[in-house]
Amino acid sequence: MATAPIIDTSAVLDLSEPLQLDGGQVLPGVQIAYETQGELNAAKDNAILVCHALTGDHHLVSDHPITGKPGWWVRMVGPGKPIDTDRYFVICANVIGSCMGSTGPASLAPDGKPWAMRFPVITIRDMVRGHVALLDALGIDCLHAVVGGSMGGMQTLSLAANFPDRTRAALVIASTARHSAQNIAFHEMGRQAIMADNEWREGDYYDHGRGPEKGLAVARMAAHITYLSEAGLTEKFGRRLQDRHEKTFGFDADFQIESYLRYQGLTFSGRFDANSYLYITRAMDYFDLAEEHGGPLANAFAASKARFCLVSFDTDWLYPTSDSRNVVQALNAAGKPVSFVELSAPYGHDSFLLDVPALDRVVAGFLG
Known part of the structure; x- marks a missing residue:
């Protein structure tokens, strides 16, 4: 259909x-x-x-x-x-x-x-x-x-x-x-993640085919944590593993919460402009x-x-x-x-x- x-x-x-x-x-x-x-x-x-x-x-x-x-x-x-x-x-x-x-x-x-x-x-x-x-x-x-x-x-x-x-x-x-100072601190962490991405190019990335998607994804991950509660995270994810029965002893997304945050970052970078994120967080x-x-x-x-x-x-x-x-x-x-x-x-x-x-x-x- x-x-x-x-x-x-x-x-x-x-x-x-x-x-x-x-x-x-x-x-x-x-x-x-x-x-x-x-x-x-x-x-x-x-x-x-x-x-x-x-x-x-x-x-x-x-x-x-x-x-x-x-x-x-x-x-x-x-x-x-x-x-x-x-x-x-x-x-x-x-x-x-x-x-x-x-x-x-x-x-x-x-x-x-x-x-x-x-x-x-x-x-x-x-x-x-x-x-x-x-x-x-x-x-x-x-x-x-x-x-x-x-x-x-x-x-x-x-x-x-x-x-x-x-x-x-x-x-x-x-x-x-x-x-508050805490609010500003979380935003600054996100802004620095964006500006540290090599693809940011001092904000002039529009004609280069791609922008600071990795930095924006990290910014989104950090911010998204602040939108949730510890009880909610524990109930929804706990320490459960993602699509596996044992830890990999590596740096893949072993835990469900890691996979969830990576997904949030990836999807956000596909719909939002990194420079807009800088400007709006600064306004806040x-x-x-x-x-x-x-x-x-x-x-x-x-x-x-x-x-x-x-x-x-x-x-x-x-x-x-x-x-x-x-x-x-x-x-x-x-x-x-x-x-x-x-x-x-x-x-x-x-x-x-x-x-x-x-x-x-x-x-x-x-x-x-």
């Missing part, structure tokens, strides 16, 4: 004006790739913006055009689902700096050559500026809600803080208001919402009109519950309506992407 072709349902917005960036540079010719689900009502007040994580994209529900896999949050978004497309107009935009349709290092600069490392360093707030430009183009003055997990949660906080009139609600899942490392607003985190939310919901997971050690509580305390200090819940799940940081029925109930209840 023939496999149905993958249809890319993306739309692309060409910004009419250059994008002013936090680093002081101006990015010209910006394109924003995005996907929408549901119908925008006549009042244009039923829109929900969903923000994706580091290695995600705007293929929220539709099949991914490279891997053919279902959209990354298909279990959460759709008719009758917690983010109900029978009720809401759901938008997901690819962040600038990415490699999945929005302008990034692999895009062509004004001279007709890939930006590569000439691409300006961006921030989470710069990504949100791209989202707001998209909302302007769609004629949406104020969102019903903005929702995001992990890096998507950073964008959610940034939009609520820096564009306080643009959303009535903000749902932040497994995220933080600033990157620079994220510090309190610093942006002069010190106390409560300052960031002073003008916000939104109500907030923070969700954490008890096995998430990348963005632990204490990070969410810090945001909740700041919102309380700013006098903003906020609810908070820590959910129990065995999957670690990736719990927001996996089957956690309690999260479904929280999302549906908050948005409803």
Whole structure:
């Protein structure tokens, strides 16, 4: 039986004006790739913006055009689902700096050559500026809600803080208001793996047939470990051997966990651009919402009109519950309506992407 072709349902917005960036540079010719689900009502007040994580994209529900896999949050978004497309107009935009349709290092600069490392360093707030430009183009003055997990949660906080009139609600899942030293350390390890690969060529690998695939694979392997929990790894893999009954006394993938990580690295390097990984991780490392607003985190939310919901997971050690509580305390200090819940799940940081029925109930209840 023939496999149905993958249809890319993306739309692309060409910004009419250059994008002013936090680093002081101006990015010209910006394109924003995005996907929408549901119908925008006549009042244009039923829109929900969903923000994706580091290695995600705007293929929220539709099949991914490279891997053919279902959209990354298909279990959460759709008719009758917690983010109900029978009720809401759901938008997901690819962040600038990415490699999945929005302008990034692999895009062509004004001279007709890939930006590569000439691409300006961006921030989470710069990504949100791209989202707001998209909302302007769609004629949406104020969102019903903005929702995001992990890096998507950073964008959610940034939009609520820096564009306080643009959303009535903000749902932040497994995220933080600033990157810790540990977070930065893991990212730096990944960046160094990429830049140590001989095929990186100082970022100018686009015309050489291949890029730093090995370095990117190692970066993905290191990062993927942080998304999981020790209990989850033990239950899923333990110390079980991979397709053998005895150790080889060599350096092949003897253990199932080794084989799994190698597979994750290999498949990731086939769908993601290494330079984009450098730029997006740097944006996450620079994220510090309190610093942006002069010190106390409560300052960031002073003008916000939104109500907030923070969700954490008890096995998430990348963005632990204490990070969410810090945001909740700041919102309380700013006098903003906020609810908070820590959910129990065995999957670690990736719990927001996996089957956690309690999260479904929280999302549906908050948005409803």
